[in-house]
Amino acid sequence: MSPSTPSGAPVAATLKDGKTIEPVREILWGNASGVRKYETANEVPADMRKLLVKLMVVQADTEFASIQQHRPWLDAAPTLEDRWIEARIVADEARHGLQACRILRDFGEEGQELIDDLLAKREGEHKLDAFNMKFERWSDVGAFTCLVDRVGVYQLRAFQECSYGPLARAMPLMLSEEQLHLNFGASVLRRMAQDGPNYYGTKEEAQAAVRKWYPRALDMFGHSNSETSRRAIEYGLKRWTNDEARQRFTDEVRGLLHGMGIELPPDDFDRHVL
Ligand SMILES: [Fe+2]
Ligand SMILES: [Fe+2]
Numbered sequence: 001m002s003p004s005t006p007s008g009a010p011v012a013a014t015l016k017d018g019k020t021i022e023p024v025r026e027i028l029w030g031n032a033s034g035v036r037k038y039e040t041a042n043e044v045p046a047d048m049r050k051l052l053v054k055l056m057v058v059q060a061d062t063e064f065a066s067i068q069q070h071r072p073w074l075d076a077a078p079t080l081e082d083r084w085i086e087a088r089i090v091a092d093e094a095r096h097g098l099q100a101c102r103i104l105r106d107f108g109e110e111g112q113e114l115i116d117d118l119l120a121k122r123e124g125e126h127k128l129d130a131f132n133m134k135f136e137r138w139s140d141v142g143a144f145t146c147l148v149d150r151v152g153v154y155q156l157r158a159f160q161e162c163s164y165g166p167l168a169r170a171m172p173l174m175l176s177e178e179q180l181h182l183n184f185g186a187s188v189l190r191r192m193a194q195d196g197p198n199y200y201g202t203k204e205e206a207q208a209a210v211r212k213w214y215p216r217a218l219d220m221f222g223h224s225n226s227e228t229s230r231r232a233i234e235y236g237l238k239r240w241t242n243d244e245a246r247q248r249f250t251d252e253v254r255g256l257l258h259g260m261g262i263e264l265p266p267d268d269f270d271r272h273v274l
Contacts, residue, residue: 088180147185
């Protein structure tokens with residue numbers, strides 16, 4: 001739960017490493033810049049409410065879907081350490097789903113109905129393609145956590161210090177947990193590419209998995225001329241347009257993977273969402 005005083009006013013969030021982050025109380029960008037942040041569902045203007053609910057449904061859906069994707073690897077990952085990290089990732093994603101649902105719960109009956117729908121979703125029924133694909137090989141786990149979880153981090157960073165206080169305060173812990181997931185993904189790909197069969201799999205498998213997941217990761221940022229993304233910035237909910245965030249992501253992963261001897265396919269390869 002987001003930390004708050006008995007009066008409901010936000011207090012500093014404490015991270016796992018003991019650092020504290022002081023809450024910012026004003027909206028920092030968009031149409032209501034300078035005004036106090038919205039702290040309850042009732043304070044949120046009607047048109048923004050719809051968008052916030054939609055964003056939280058997508059967020060929660062990805063968290064619950066990834067639990068289903070990781071599940072078969074809990075007792076099949078190559079090393080004991082890999083199995084332990086798989087278990088941690090599943091626990092973290094469950095907590096992130098809970099966090100998004102707590103925000104939805106504040107929206108009363110409408111929120112609860114959406115939560116009920118989310119909990120009923122089975123594999124293959126999720127909103128984004130990246131979350132309807134199975135992890136058939138261990139290289140899929142590496143590429144997914146390195147690329148798809150990294151997109152998740154970009155999405156969370158876009159919510160940092162956003163205009164809805166309870167969401168803004170959920171970000172520091174979620175971000176620090178996601179950081180572990182994507183570092184793990186990069187380490188799996190690196191070990192496959194550089195240690196090959198001494199670890200598990202081959203460099204070619206790692207390269208093929210990157211080719212499979214990179215287009216799905218780019219699609220997750222959404223359409224280039226998205227009206228929703230423009231409105232999310234106006235409401236102070238998101239910091240960047242879809243294309244801005246996508247470009248930053250591409251620049252980051254190209255350098256990271258090149259360092260392992262893995263190359264990205266072209267950005268327009270196998271794309272579904274443009
Ligand atoms: Fe997550
Ligand atoms: Fe994650």
